[in-house]
Amino acid sequence: MLFDREEIEAAQRTVYAAMPPTPQYAWPLLSTRLGATVWVKHENHTPVGAFKIRGGLTYFEMLARQQPTVRHVISATRGNHGQSVGFAARRHGLAATIVVPHGNSVEKNAAMRALGVTLIEHGNDFQEASEHAGMLATRDGLHRVPSFDRDLVRGVATAYVEFFDALRDTPPDVLFVPIGLGSGFAAAAVARAHCGVSTQIIGVVSSHATAYRDSFRAGRLMEAPVSTRLADGMACRTPVPEALQVIQREADDVIAVSDDEVAEAMRALFIDTHNVAEGAGAAALAAALQQQDRWRGKTVGIALTGGNVDAGMFAGVLTS
Numbered sequence: 001m002l003f004d005r006e007e008i009e010a011a012q013r014t015v016y017a018a019m020p021p022t023p024q025y026a027w028p029l030l031s032t033r034l035g036a037t038v039w040v041k042h043e044n045h046t047p048v049g050a051f052k053i054r055g056g057l058t059y060f061e062m063l064a065r066q067q068p069t070v071r072h073v074i075s076a077t078r079g080n081h082g083q084s085v086g087f088a089a090r091r092h093g094l095a096a097t098i099v100v101p102h103g104n105s106v107e108k109n110a111a112m113r114a115l116g117v118t119l120i121e122h123g124n125d126f127q128e129a130s131e132h133a134g135m136l137a138t139r140d141g142l143h144r145v146p147s148f149d150r151d152l153v154r155g156v157a158t159a160y161v162e163f164f165d166a167l168r169d170t171p172p173d174v175l176f177v178p179i180g181l182g183s184g185f186a187a188a189a190v191a192r193a194h195c196g197v198s199t200q201i202i203g204v205v206s207s208h209a210t211a212y213r214d215s216f217r218a219g220r221l222m223e224a225p226v227s228t229r230l231a232d233g234m235a236c237r238t239p240v241p242e243a244l245q246v247i248q249r250e251a252d253d254v255i256a257v258s259d260d261e262v263a264e265a266m267r268a269l270f271i272d273t274h275n276v277a278e279g280a281g282a283a284a285l286a287a288a289l290q291q292q293d294r295w296r297g298k299t300v301g302i303a304l305t306g307g308n309v310d311a312g313m314f315a316g317v318l319t320s
Contacts, residue, residue: 036292221244
């Protein structure tokens with residue numbers, strides 16, 4: 001998946017019309033904890049608290065140009081993609097329906113409703129919610145916003161272009177990126193090529209949702225059950241074929257982190273930086289901690305991809 005310079009610059013114009021670039025900080029306490037220089041890309045600082053907004057803005061800008069008659073969109077999510085769709089749809093005056101599985105984050109659901117989204121709860125996991133969204137799109141003639149798409153990736157790539165541009169003089173040796181359905185990882189790979197850096201990119205999945213790691217290792221698409229309690233943003237049962245192709249081609253490795261490791265990383269981020277991370281948002285640090293002996297003395301990048309965790313859950317993590 002390649003983009004020319006004008007495509008990236010167009011995405012930057014679209015994104016920055018709605019939000020400023022997010023910061024990347026080297027936190028001294030985190031660096032001490034890992035024994036490495038650690039740079040955190042703070043996508044928890046976007047207007048919806050997660051990186052997904054960039055892709056939504058870019059996708060809807062494309063949609064408005066190419067399909068101006070669309071007035072109602074639908075998609076499925078565990079939360080952050082739905083907020084992205086709601087935010088961008090509202091900017092373009094479109095109605096948005098989002099399907100989430102039963103038991104989804106209460107606070108993510110509330111955030112989507114606050115953006116004007118019509119929320120439907122269906123199914124026991126993301127896959128079942130996604131299938132229901134597809135049925136409703138066909139039945140009601142709605143435009144289906146995918147969870148992985150070239151324009152979504154193009155928008156998200158602006159985050160990692162910011163990151164690599166800011167560290168151009170001392171590019172990190174490695175960047176850890178969580179994998180949900182793959183747009184974040186693909187965007188990091190796009191930005192690496194765009195910026196001409198040689199940073200290794202390691203994908204991170206939940207050890208309770210290993211479909212992408214299993215597929216990466218097997219060289220073919222494989223499904224896996226989902227049982228993660230904390231990392232709902234990585235709760236993928238079935239990989240997206242296009243995303244898997246990018247990961248197989250661009251990933252230096254794909255590793256898994258447990259819910260216990262994610263909880264430890266959530267606590268570390270709060271203690272060392274006073275930033276709140278949701279489970280998927282802390283997965284990159286969890287992976288860096290898991291591999292800290294390998295990267296000791298190096299420069300490590302981690303993507304804090306979102307901070308949208310329910311208060312009760314976060315309180316439990318901090319006190320466990």
